[in-house]
Amino acid sequence: MVADDPEALADGNTHRVPITKMAEDAGGKIMANTVAAGACLALLHAPFELFETALAAQFEKAGEAVKAKNLVAVQKGYQAMKDIPFASAFEWQPSPAKGLLMNGARALALGALAANVRLGAFYPMSPATGIMQQLSEISDTYPLVVEQAEDEIAAVNMVIGASFAGVRALTATSGGGFCLMTEGLGLAGITETPLVIINSQRPGPATGLPTRTAQGDLLFVITAAQDEFPRFVFAPRTVGEAYETVIRAFDLADLYQVPVIILTDHYFNDMATVTGDEFQAPETVVRHLVFDADMDDPEKYRRYALTETGISPRALPCAGRALVMVSGNEHAEDGHISEEKTNRVNMVNKRQAKLTAMRGEMRSPEACHAGSQTILVSWGSAFGAVEEAVDQMRSSGHDIGCLSLCDLWPFPHQAFLDAAGKAETVITVEANATAQLGQIIRQQTGLSPNGAILKYDGRPLTAEDIIDGYYEFTGGANG
Numbered sequence: 001m002v003a004d005d006p007e008a009l010a011d012g013n014t015h016r017v018p019i020t021k022m023a024e025d026a027g028g029k030i031m032a033n034t035v036a037a038g039a040c041l042a043l044l045h046a047p048f049e050l051f052e053t054a055l056a057a058q059f060e061k062a063g064e065a066v067k068a069k070n071l072v073a074v075q076k077g078y079q080a081m082k083d084i085p086f087a088s089a090f091e092w093q094p095s096p097a098k099g100l101l102m103n104g105a106r107a108l109a110l111g112a113l114a115a116n117v118r119l120g121a122f123y124p125m126s127p128a129t130g131i132m133q134q135l136s137e138i139s140d141t142y143p144l145v146v147e148q149a150e151d152e153i154a155a156v157n158m159v160i161g162a163s164f165a166g167v168r169a170l171t172a173t174s175g176g177g178f179c180l181m182t183e184g185l186g187l188a189g190i191t192e193t194p195l196v197i198i199n200s201q202r203p204g205p206a207t208g209l210p211t212r213t214a215q216g217d218l219l220f221v222i223t224a225a226q227d228e229f230p231r232f233v234f235a236p237r238t239v240g241e242a243y244e245t246v247i248r249a250f251d252l253a254d255l256y257q258v259p260v261i262i263l264t265d266h267y268f269n270d271m272a273t274v275t276g277d278e279f280q281a282p283e284t285v286v287r288h289l290v291f292d293a294d295m296d297d298p299e300k301y302r303r304y305a306l307t308e309t310g311i312s313p314r315a316l317p318c319a320g321r322a323l324v325m326v327s328g329n330e331h332a333e334d335g336h337i338s339e340e341k342t343n344r345v346n347m348v349n350k351r352q353a354k355l356t357a358m359r360g361e362m363r364s365p366e367a368c369h370a371g372s373q374t375i376l377v378s379w380g381s382a383f384g385a386v387e388e389a390v391d392q393m394r395s396s397g398h399d400i401g402c403l404s405l406c407d408l409w410p411f412p413h414q415a416f417l418d419a420a421g422k423a424e425t426v427i428t429v430e431a432n433a434t435a436q437l438g439q440i441i442r443q444q445t446g447l448s449p450n451g452a453i454l455k456y457d458g459r460p461l462t463a464e465d466i467i468d469g470y471y472e473f474t475g476g477a478n479g
Helices: 019-026 029-043 048-058 064-081 104-114 129-137 152-164 175-191 218-223 239-256 266-270 341-361 380-395 413-420 436-445 463-474
Strands: 100-103 119-122 145-148 169-173 195-201 232-234 259-265 272-275 366-368 374-379 400-405 407-409 425-430 451-454
Touching (some): 019 029, 019 064, 048 064, 119 129, 129 169, 152 169, 152 195, 195 266, 218 259, 218 436, 239 341, 266 380, 374 463, 413 436
Parallel strands (some): 119 169
């Protein structure tokens, strides 16, 4: 099918559809996409009534005039192609709706909304822009401000400032923007200010492939910013899990007063799936804060009081008699700058002490056919392709299973060993060139994966990639 091409020949394989002219006849060039949609669905033998119903729902809020024009446009496109035979047409059977069609970007935005986010600050960077765009589109309906900052440095500092004041806030970026945010990440680390960042990965370095996908930032985000401080790192595997992960990220950032980094990627953000009832908002949002009424003497409040857990009482500035003092310099318990060596050791130990409880928050890898001779280990968006590959290879008689991780840091080392330790062969599957998860497994557990199936051409991992990689590793032949 060729649109608006007067030179196209009707040779049986090419059919000219004057899409722009049809759109103008229906009421305006802007409806060219509606004409094209009608033509494509006719070619696929979709019942016109089905599309008519969907279109009416789409333009319900636009007014009767707009809806009527679009219905004329879609009829024109549909009529142009309805009698053309097409071998790949579908048999359309009526069925009830199976759920919501949702992509990763929207699920992440809705998760932030459900977590009571009130500020989104960002600088546009593919593929994270879609997340903030989704938030922006609902900002007139909910008590939410979405601000396009002048750069990523401003964005992360706006989010830190809002969080310091008690507002749940979010920023989203890609690897290059995350680089600029690392000084802000360190500020959140030393001031113990909750911070949630979504890093939607794309191939790099530098601009790299800005509209492609990758998993190359794992080691970077785990160690980003100078010196040492605890943080959580998650990489949701499904659209439904993305929604839950963002809610969980805000809760954990509040509870432990640490940064939380959520790793997605271009493929994940655009990946659409039908969802069921995963999108349930929590009934209450628990805030881990203290106020004057919670203290014996608010005037003796110490923002960085030493505690066994490393978590100090967090009060909000200007919310009572308790004086909240913070500094990006090393500080004493009351927040004043201090270079005294014993204090320095105490503060580092205090922040690191949080890791004990943080490790307890980490969820075990999800296992499929646990106990198999060979285990494929993946993280984040590789999940679906790996499961599909395992199912295909098991149907061919291979004793193979898989583990997938969402919770990456602090690494759930014991849970991983319990799930994978008995396998004879462990192979990581990653969209990077250096098997970054494999390096973490080796460092954290002492278990060295036997190999890796890697893809770093900017395209998503597929089941075929994984099956071919497995046969290459084993020296066998696919098929």
